[in-house]
Amino acid sequence: MNNQKFKNILELNKEEKQKFLDSFDIVLSDCDGVLWLIIGPIKNSGLALNLLKDAGKTCHLVSNNCLRSENEYYDKLTQMNVKNISEIEVVTPIKSVINYLKKINMRKPVYTIADKYFNECLEKSGFKVLNIENKIYENVQQFANDLPVKDEVGAVIFDIDLNLNVTKLDRANKYLQDPNCIFMVGACDAVMPLKEDLNVIGPEIFINLLRKLSNKTPYVLGKPGVLLADYLFERFNIIDPKRVLFIGDNLVQDIGFALNNDFQALLVLSGASNKADVQQLPEVKQPHYFANSIVDFVEFFNDLKN
Numbered sequence: 611m612n613n614q615k616f617k618n619i620l621e622l623n624k625e626e627k628q629k630f631l632d633s634f635d636i637v638l639s640d641c642d643g644v645l646w647l648i649i650g651p652i653k654n655s656g657l658a659l660n661l662l663k664d665a666g667k668t669c670h671l672v673s674n675n676c677l678r679s680e681n682e683y684y685d686k687l688t689q690m691n692v693k694n695i696s697e698i699e700v701v702t703p704i705k706s707v708i709n710y711l712k713k714i715n716m717r718k719p720v721y722t723i724a725d726k727y728f729n730e731c732l733e734k735s736g737f738k739v740l741n742i743e744n745k746i747y748e749n750v751q752q753f754a755n756d757l758p759v760k761d762e763v764g765a766v767i768f769d770i771d772l773n774l775n776v777t778k779l780d781r782a783n784k785y786l787q788d789p790n791c792i793f794m795v796g797a798c799d800a801v802m803p804l805k806e807d808l809n810v811i812g813p814e815i816f817i818n819l820l821r822k823l824s825n826k827t828p829y830v831l832g833k834p835g836v837l838l839a840d841y842l843f844e845r846f847n848i849i850d851p852k853r854v855l856f857i858g859d860n861l862v863q864d865i866g867f868a869l870n871n872d873f874q875a876l877l878v879l880s881g882a883s884n885k886a887d888v889q890q891l892p893e894v895k896q897p898h899y900f901a902n903s904i905v906d907f908v909e910f911f912n913d914l915k916n
């Protein structure tokens with residue numbers, strides 16, 4: 611490819627490598643497909659993160675995956691031998707959702723379609739959470755009994771729910787008919803790659819369904835949402851977004867998000883996207899840099915030393 615973008619960080623000459631390294635202070639990295647694969651670790655990704663930290667970079671993680679608790683993220687970093695993990699903050703949509711609900715002083719109950727951990731975090735933050743427990747309907751009467759709604763809710767919040775069903779969606783739609791009920795979403799990925807050759811339908815299609823039925827545009831609190839960006843700018847005191855390097859494997863959620871916010875974007879080819887996917891994009895949507903994996907930083911720093 612013959613353009614100014616999409617450069618392999620290992621193919622930069624020594625001077626360009628140094629210039630690239632000096633061009634950012636903050637590293638924001640996605641997790642699944644970058645630091646590890648859902649099916650297992652990426653060897654030496656912890657070392658790569660340590661080298662970036664040793665070079666004076668402030669590193670934080672930004673993932674759309676709320677199925678894993680914050681402690682589980684830190685356990686993974688510990689297993690990867692990442693140093694001083696308390697310096698690293700893990701941001702998932704639940705944090706930006708809670709921050710936003712506090713900002714708008716949400717007092718009414720919220721209705722969620724989300725995983726257990728997501729609901730627990732909301733409850734711990736003092737919000738009243740309504741949701742439908744997972745159950746199996748034996749007949750249509752039981753099903754019909756669960757459909758009417760009487761509570762007034764301030765927001766419908768949609769995130770990944772492995773037990774999603776029609777009753778939950780229908781109730782969300784009924785709540786959203788109230789003009790005062792806002793529609794918030796966390797992860798909005800089209801596809802969730804679980805492992806090589808095993809993808810599942812992501813939340814996007816269901817969000818679009820509710821959007822169509824309710825005629826409401828959701829507030830996106832996960833990548834690539836504007837409200838998540840607002841949260842990150844405030845939380846990490848980002849003054850000059852060009853001095854942030856965003857590392858991710860997904861062209862929409864990571865690279866799109868990075869480019870929308872004027873971050874430098876580094877695509878790693880260890881997860882959801884490959885070179886051919888990038889080549890189909892106009893240059894303006896392409897990442898500035900790519901690497902086969904975050905582990906390429908090990909060689910990158912070696913090249914700088916020699």
Ligand SMILES: [Mg+2]
Pocket residue numbers: 640641642643644858859860881882
């Ligand atoms: Mg990813």
